[in-house]
Amino acid sequence: MTSLSRALTIRLSLLGIVLLTAFVGAVCAFALITEDPAALRNDVTSQIIQQGVSQPAGKALQVEKTAGLLQIERNSPGLWYLVSDGRSVVEYAPELRPGLPIDIRLDGPTIAAQMRVGGDNALAFDVIEKDGNRIIVATGGGRPGWDLILGYFLWAMAWPTLAISVIFGLLIAGAIAMSVSYISERLHSAAEAAARIDPKAPRGLLPTEETPAELMPLTTALNAALDQIAGNMETQRRFMNNVAHELRTPLTVMRGRVDALPNDQMRLALTTDISRLTTIVSSMLQLARLHSSELPFEPLQLNAIARAVLADLAPLILDNGADVALEEEGERRALIEANEPTVRAAIANLVDNALRHAKAKSTIMVKVIDGAVIEVADDGIGIAASDRPQMTEPFNRMSPNSTGAGLGLTIVRDIMAAHGGTLTILGRPGGGTVMRLVFPPQETRA
Known part of the structure; x- marks a missing residue:
């Protein structure tokens, strides 16, 4: 069975991932388009150089030839760079270096700064903190590949992208929860309205005022x-x-x-x-x-009704040569809210069925339990468990030789449904059948 909520959640989640990916791609594309190409290349080159800068304690300033830096050196005939801590300098292709926008002090610290110059003589000038020292990194003429440029952008945007992803994810999750809740609420309202429809008169009563246009x-x-x-x-x-x-x-x-x-x-x-x-x-x-009118209900004692029905059926019981025993268990004065003629008809139908299928000279047992349950048991051949669900269908007789109309149990079933009760067909140890009627109980009346 497909869950609408789960399907909607999955689709909205996928949509959110696509939108977030598109947003990040658009930001990267915008940055690449609006950035000065030379300044962008120098910026990436400066970051690659900074990754290789180190100055262990008591040792001279070093610039490691990382794979990225070697790639830039191979692909950039006009590359130059300079790294200085104010006391020592590591320089590559000094003959290509133009005049710097500020003096490089070799005898003391330099203030933190960052400068980008575009145009024909584009350069990047950064002052960074490394191993507790302030270090100058200046470069120009670098031509890093697109793999390095994209890697730089992704790393530079990692934390902003993560923050945006978290915020965007929370918004999407909230939107999903609200959408699923709204749809579930509307479907639940429609289901409740459908459950309230009377099976006897299933008119079109599903609400349309607040129903979404899609439904x-x-x-x-x-x-x-x-x-x-x-x-x-x-x-x-x-x-x-x-x-x-x-x-x-x-x-x-x-x-x-x-x-x-x-x-x-x-x-x-x-x-x-x-x-x-x-x-x-x-x-x-x-x-x-039974189906065409509403039954008038009133408080009744099931025990009294059972005794009256058996008294009315006494001639029929005597003609069949059977005995009927009535047992009353539990609270005898309990009341049920019921329609007396139909309850009498239901009990009479069950007793009549029991007389038809009981053995000769046998005893039909009628038991009333707590004033809300009545059982009629016979010692006939019984009904197989697989056949019991069909026994309440119209014109379904218990045996081909039965003289009944096949409507008795159907009438009993519909009477119990009208009372909000149940008819249950059970087997009996040693053979026979037990017909059980269960009425909704009411408070005991003195």
Whole structure:
């Protein structure tokens, strides 16, 4: 996954390096263009000579023939230079030396000075401190190569360039941090707005007032897509609701006519088919209603609802020849904020599923924990872990021989989503399935 912040940081850093390099190059080019060529060459020659000057304690003044100085001597037929400490003199090509602008004192110290003379008789005149002595270096006629000139410029500009680089780097780092922070803040705001969109009505609610112009096409496209999705969902819900309403009356009429048939075997087969169709239509209608309206919530006791649902299902439990046990653990008076009809429907669906898949003469275990969690466990064949995520999809039945509509767990899933809770399908040691509903808990009420 590509990080926008990292990519932006890398690109801005590279841009800063390019700009800094261009700035240093421009400064060097400007200095080379504006400098008098002869004065520049003499200045570089003076620096090369100064690198070789030494005067050990108690010894005479020396000028080492460095590689740079030897190169200049070979390439400069008009070169001359003079080095003096006021007592001794080291001179090269004195016959080429013109008259100096100041007298060289051989009997005492000379004041610190630096002088550059351009023109035909260009020369460089420096007074430097070396080994505790004040030394005069004068030269002219030098023709150093471009490698020495560039090296001199780079060395002379090393500390200013370093200072500029540090300041420029800090400015670039600050600009990068501010840019990344600004972009991240805008993206975070858009992500928060997207997270607040209701899945049941995903209208285009992404903000456009403070969205950067670069992100506006994406935001506009997402808003349009969300509006289209919401419209399609609304059309689908109306279709399911209308179909369910339209089918209920013909099924009721058909059931009455089937009950009047004289053939018992045919009547039983048709009654089973009509019952299954009626279950599917009722489930579709329940899903459509669940998605098309806001549920009114109120404080409820999950323990009491579970007991009431089991009492209502007592005839169905007896017909199946099964036993149902209710256990209540933890705080029994805890409250949940919920819609009672849909919570009852969710528990009833789970108990009905357990009755369909439990073994004969078995016990269905219903457990309420701390007034916010309810588990319905059976001892059937169970559901493989790899198949559990698909069990809440519409029309996905637990077995091919199931008589259900395949919508029960879908309804339970959507009911829990409307309550901000969860439906979890778990295995059971020794075989069977545990369906767990977890509601957001509320404070206990006396």
